[in-house]
Amino acid sequence: MNIHEFQAKELMKSRGIPVPVGRVATSVSEAIGAVAPLIEETGTPVVVVKSQIHAGGRGKGQFKEYPELGGVNVVRNGIEGGVEAAKARVGELAARMLGSTLVTVQTGPLGKPVSRLYVESGVDIDRELYLSVLLDRSTSKNIVMASTEGGTEIEDVAEATPEKILKAQIDPGLGLLDFQARDIAFGLGLEGAAFKNGVKFIKALASFAVEFDTDLIEINPLVVTKDESVVALDCKMSFEANAMYRHPDVREMRDLSEENAAEIEASGYGLSFIKLDGTIGCMVNGAGLAMATMDIIKYAGGEPANFLDVGGGAEKDQVAAAFKIITRDPSVKGIFVNIFGGIMRCDTIAQGVIEAVAEVGLSLPLVVRLEGTNVELGKQILDESGLNILSATDMKDGAQKILEATRS
Amino acid sequence: MSVLVDKDTKVIIQGMGKTGRFHTDRAIAYGTQMVGAVHPSRAGESERFEGETDHSGVPGRPDHYSVELPIYRTVKEAVAATGATVSVVYVPPPFAADAIMEAADGGIDLVVCITEGIPVADMVRAKSYVMRRNCRLVGPNCPGVITPQECKIGIMPGYIHQSGRIGVVSRSGTLTYEAVHQLTQVGLGQTTAIGIGGDPVNGTDFIDCLRMFNDDPATEGVVLIGEIGGAAEEEAAAWITENMTKPVAGFIAGTTAPAGKRMGHAGAIISGGKGTAADKIDALEAAGVLIAPTPTDIGATMVDAIAGAGS
Numbered sequence: 175m176n177i178h179e180f181q182a183k184e185l186m187k188s189r190g191i192p193v194p195v196g197r198v199a200t201s202v203s204e205a206i207g208a209v210a211p212l213i214e215e216t217g218t219p220v221v222v223v224k225s226q227i228h229a230g231g232r233g234k235g236q237f238k239e240y241p242e243l244g245g246v247n248v249v250r251n252g253i254e255g256g257v258e259a260a261k262a263r264v265g266e267l268a269a270r271m272l273g274s275t276l277v278t279v280q281t282g283p284l285g286k287p288v289s290r291l292y293v294e295s296g297v298d299i300d301r302e303l304y305l306s307v308l309l310d311r312s313t314s315k316n317i318v319m320a321s322t323e324g325g326t327e328i329e330d331v332a333e334a335t336p337e338k339i340l341k342a343q344i345d346p347g348l349g350l351l352d353f354q355a356r357d358i359a360f361g362l363g364l365e366g367a368a369f370k371n372g373v374k375f376i377k378a379l380a381s382f383a384v385e386f387d388t389d390l391i392e393i394n395p396l397v398v399t400k401d402e403s404v405v406a407l408d409c410k411m412s413f414e415a416n417a418m419y420r421h422p423d424v425r426e427m428r429d430l431s432e433e434n435a436a437e438i439e440a441s442g443y444g445l446s447f448i449k450l451d452g453t454i455g456c457m458v459n460g461a462g463l464a465m466a467t468m469d470i471i472k473y474a475g476g477e478p479a480n481f482l483d484v485g486g487g488a489e490k491d492q493v494a495a496a497f498k499i500i501t502r503d504p505s506v507k508g509i510f511v512n513i514f515g516g517i518m519r520c521d522t523i524a525q526g527v528i529e530a531v532a533e534v535g536l537s538l539p540l541v542v543r544l545e546g547t548n549v550e551l552g553k554q555i556l557d558e559s560g561l562n563i564l565s566a567t568d569m570k571d572g573a574q575k576i577l578e579a580t581r582s
Numbered sequence: 583m584s585v586l587v588d589k590d591t592k593v594i595i596q597g598m599g600k601t602g603r604f605h606t607d608r609a610i611a612y613g614t615q616m617v618g619a620v621h622p623s624r625a626g627e628s629e630r631f632e633g634e635t636d637h638s639g640v641p642g643r644p645d646h647y648s649v650e651l652p653i654y655r656t657v658k659e660a661v662a663a664t665g666a667t668v669s670v671v672y673v674p675p676p677f678a679a680d681a682i683m684e685a686a687d688g689g690i691d692l693v694v695c696i697t698e699g700i701p702v703a704d705m706v707r708a709k710s711y712v713m714r715r716n717c718r719l720v721g722p723n724c725p726g727v728i729t730p731q732e733c734k735i736g737i738m739p740g741y742i743h744q745s746g747r748i749g750v751v752s753r754s755g756t757l758t759y760e761a762v763h764q765l766t767q768v769g770l771g772q773t774t775a776i777g778i779g780g781d782p783v784n785g786t787d788f789i790d791c792l793r794m795f796n797d798d799p800a801t802e803g804v805v806l807i808g809e810i811g812g813a814a815e816e817e818a819a820a821w822i823t824e825n826m827t828k829p830v831a832g833f834i835a836g837t838t839a840p841a842g843k844r845m846g847h848a849g850a851i852i853s854g855g856k857g858t859a860a861d862k863i864d865a866l867e868a869a870g871v872l873i874a875p876t877p878t879d880i881g882a883t884m885v886d887a888i889a890g891a892g893s
Contacts, residue, residue, distance in 0.1 A: 280842070309702060311812040314709045314783045329856075346707045387703050416675060417701035448843050461780060462754020462809050465835040465845050466877040469859075472838045473876050481845055514756045514763075516725070516739045517604075546759065547739050569760070570878035 175413045177427045178226045180292040182411035185386070185424070191378045192371075192405045196294035198226070205268035208293040209252075209261045219252030220296025221260060223267045225276050227286040228432040230410060235278030237271065238285055245276045245288070248296065264293065289431070297405055302395035303362055304328060305376065307344075307383035316344040318380055320358045324395030350380035367402040375404045386424060387417035436499050443495040445484055452477025453507040454576055455500035455538075457493070459484050459518050467512045467569065474573040476580070479506045488518055493526025498534050508539040508580035510572055513546070520544040520552025528559050536561060539579030543572040583800030584729035584774040585749065585791075586692060586720070589640060591733045592666040594618045594690075596657065596681045597697070598629060602672035605696075605737050607631050609670075610649050612734040613640025617664040618652050620684075625655035638741035640731055657688030670726065670735050671695040678722060679704035686717040693785070694735050695721035705783040712785060719785025724777035725755040736777065738762075746771015748884060749795035751788055752807035753780050753814070757835060757877060761805050764881025770888075773801045780809070788818035796826055803829040803888050805880060806871065810836030810845065811857045819865035829891035831884040832866050833874045834859045 177185075183193040195216055197208035205223065212221055225232050225245040232245035247267050252260030268291055277285035302324030310317045320340040323331045331338055340361040342354040352373075359372040375396070383391055392410040399405060418425045430438055440447030446461065450468070454476045458464035461483045468478035480503070484496050500509055513523045523544065531540075543566035544552045556563050564579060566572030587593075591614075595606050598619045610616050610631050619629060632648040654660035657669060669690045673681040678697040685693040693712070700722050712719045720727055726736010730743035742759055744766040752758040758777050765772055776791050778784055788806060795801040804826075808815040815834065822830060837859040839845050863873050872890070874883040 309706070309782060311782050311814075312817065314706055316703075316706065346710045384703065387701055389702075414702050416699045417703060419676065420701075448840075448845065450838075450840065458756075460754060460756025461845055462752070462758075462807070462835045463756035463760065463877075465809060465839055466754075466757055466760075466833070468839070469835060469837045470876045470878070478838060481839070481843075514759045516756065516759055517737050545763065546742070568878045570876055 175415055175418060175425070175428055176228045176432070177411055177413070177424070178228065178290070178429065179224065179409055180226055181427045182409040183406065186382065186406060186409065189378060189382050189385070191375065191382060192403060194294045194297050194405060194407065196292050199268065199291045199293055200272070200289060202265055202268045202272065205291055205293055206261050206265045209264050210257050212293065212295045213252060213257050213260065216295040218296050218298070219256070219260060221249045221252065221264060222294045222296055223247045223249060223264055223271065224292045224294060225271055225288040226290040226292050227276060227281070227288060228429070229278050229280040229286060231278035231280050232276065235276050235281070238275040238277060240270050240274065243270055245278065286432070297397055297407060298400040299397045300400050301398040303398065304331070304394045305379065305396045306390065306392040306394070307379055307388065308390045310343070313343060315346060316383060318342045318344065318350060318354070318358060318376060320362055322362055324397070328394070344380055344384070349384065350377060352377070364398065368398050368404060371402065371404040386421060387414045388412065389414045436503070440482070440496070440499055443492050445482060445492060445496050445499070447499060448481040449503070450478050450480050452479045453505055453580065455479045455503065455506040455509040457482050457484060457496050457500060457509065457511045459488065459513050459515070463512065463514060467510065470569050470573045471510065471577070474570070474577050476573070476577045479503055484518070488522070490522060490526040490529060493523055494530035494533065497527060497530035501534055501538065506538065508576045509541070510576040511540070511542040512569060512572055513544050515544070515546030515548065515552070519548040520546060521548045521555055524552040524555035528555065528561065531561055539576060540564065541566050541572050541576040541579065543567070543569060583798055584732065585794040585798050585801070586727050586774055586776065587668060587729050587733040587735060589732040591615060591668055592617045592664060593668045593670060593735055594620060594657070594660045594664065594666040595670050595672065596620045596685065597672035597674070599672060599674070603629070605672065606651070607633065608636070608740065609734050610647055611636040611639065612740045613643060614733050614735060616649065616651060617666050618654055618660045620655070620657050620660050621653050622655055624653045627653045629653065636740055638743070639734065657684045657690060661689045667691040668735065669693050671697060673697060675699040675701070679708040682708045682719060683711045686712045686715045686719070690717060693717060693719045694726050695719065696724065696726055696736055698723040700781070702781070702783055705781065709783055709785060720776060721779040721784060723781045724779035724784070725758055727774065727776050729774045730772050738775070738777070742766060743775065744771035747773065747800070747802040749773050749791070749798065749801040749804045750775035750807070751791035751795070751804065752777055753809050754807060754835060757807050757833070760877050761807055761833070761880045765805065765884060768881040768885055770881070770884060773798060782812060788814050789821045792818060792821060792826060796828060801828065803831065803884055803891070805884055806830055806832040806866070808832065808834045808862055810839050810859050813857065815862035816865040819869040819871065822869040822871060829887035830871045831874060831880065831887040832871045833877055833880050834862045834866070835877070
């Protein structure tokens with residue numbers, strides 16, 4: 175589960191982790207209203223207006239409506255012109271950014287609408303660093319990762335200069351130890367007050383990750399200011415979905431408008447659904463088999479319209495819901511149901527399909543491949559239903575049949 | 583011969599809810615020696631299982647079974663009373679990691695955790711705990727372990743399996759069934775099939791299984807089924823290059839998966855351009871693994887791999 179930058183910073187602030195002062199704005203007047211208090215509180219005449227969407231690369235992104243405008247804009251008008259000049263400029267920016275569509279490397283070409291801005295106090299930057307906490311799958315432990323190359327994608331640093339990446343493993347019982355935090359701060363070249371502040375920041379962030387069950391916290395850049403404080407200038411934070419039951423406050427931060435409506439609906443039925451760009455709708459049990467079904471459709475020359483795992487123990491109404499979600503997508507030209515029944519019985523799937531068809535109708539070609547528990551009963555139910563269902567002997571046969579059917 | 587479990591393996595269950603009960607019944611029908619259950623508030627009670635024998639399982643049994651499964655308060659007590667060496671965990675996600683650690687502390691040699699949805703942080707702690715003890719964990723979020731016609735632990739349909747010559751190791755449940763079914767159809771059968779689970783933190787990994795199958799005299803070849811996310815397949819490829827003496831056939835799911843999206847399994851995500859199916863296929867092919875072009879070709883690819891190794 176992802177949250178917005180301003181939410182991540184609120185959470186960090188609540189645990190004593192230094193972040194710049196900022197205010198959320200959903201309207202032009204709120205954005206303008208944020209300026210004077212920020213300048214007063216910090217004494218800094220520079221403010222930054224940041225688009226709040228769930229995607230990285232905002233600074234280098236572009237608004238569809240205003241190609242010359244990036245997703246993050248620094249306002250320096252306050253240096254010369256005082257608060258009124260800063261307010262005027264923030265107002266201009268907010269009027270353009272709010273309601274417009276931001277395209278970044280991570281949003282895809284369609285971009286994402288910006289409905290919220292974060293107006294933040296500018297920070298006097300001395301150095302930009304990188305800091306993150308994430309799971310290292312090869313050791314099954316969380317690690318703190320840091321680099322002197324702040325502002326650069328960590329994958330690029332890993333590729334070009336792997337020696338610049340510092341890592342420390344967090345012991346699951348003990349947490350990050352003091353000396354480990356010092357090692358990283360030394361490795362980042364911090365000295366004096368900045369060193370002390372850096373060690374404190376690193377330790378606090380490691381504790382934060384454990385406390386909140388984060389998947390990933392990435393502070394890029396982490397900045398050392400001219401007055402030697404260490405501050406999170408940007409922050410990307412995602413949480414581990416399985417652990418959200420113990421963080422109800424964080425769960426409330428979920429922004430459904432950032433997610434695909436069909437994916438949200440599917441998760442309500444316990445289905446795992448991801449919308450893709452192709453034309454063949456898929457309904458499968460098991461995540462691995464669902465991925466493999468997408469692959470075999472592609473192998474046969476088609477493109478999958480979705481990933482859909484109905485899970486191991488789906489009931490009839492879940493199958494029916496899955497069917498409805500697939501058929502609602504106008505780009506779907508045919509449906510391939512691929513089930514290897516283990517816990518899930520083939521007759522359950524067959525009944526679910528029939529119920530769904532009875533409710534929503536069936537104007538598209540449908541290929542069903544059943545194998546596993548109660549397979550004969552499942553096939554019999556489909557045969558006797560009188561519906562126009564093509565039966566497949568195996569996955570490859572099914573993929574070929576649905577492609578033939580959609581081409582004719 | 584087989585690995586991990588055989589006809590003499592005694593198994594207890596932790597987490598006798600609806601799902602746990604259902605699969606305990608299926609395991610008993612198959613002929614698995616289920617010897618007890620652990621429940622902190624139901625000690626002294628027992629759970630009755632009876633029904634028609636699943637004749638695809640252990641041979642030579644009567645057509646009906648009737649078993650009274652005793653319930654113990656703790657794993658330690660269950661182990662002391664029954665001599666069980668294996669525990670299967672169906673405990674719900676918030677409590678599953680604790681159940682795993684209790685089993686490891688209670689003298690269990692092998693914990694098979696079926697539960698899906700355990701918080702990663704819990705598994706980080708549980709794995710670290712288990713590794714400091716003389717205990718092996720398979721899973722979580724896996725179908726389980728089966729040695730056909732001897733011992734079925736987990737949620738896989740028993741009848742698709744056939745005792746035979748191939749070891750199967752997989753990160754995916756239903757894809758394992760697909761592979762096993764094909765191995766049965768082509769007449770190779772399985773020595774043991776192990777689902778290692780789809781989570782980012784799991785106990786037993788590909789390399790552990792490859793090593794066991796390499797050392798098992800009855801196993802003549804291995805089917806390895808991977809998927810996008812992480813680097814477990816690449817690490818397995820490196821191990822195969824160095825150590826494997828038996829032919830390996832493989833399949834990697836997720837060639838068409840988009841980056842940054844979690845494909846059902848918590849561990850199945852391509853992040854920062856890493857963990858793609860293409861990288862994994864390249865690494866495995868470089869290690870001499872024969873990759874099935876589609877999941878329908880896994881059995882045939884294993885046949886080819888064995889034929890190639892013999893020539």
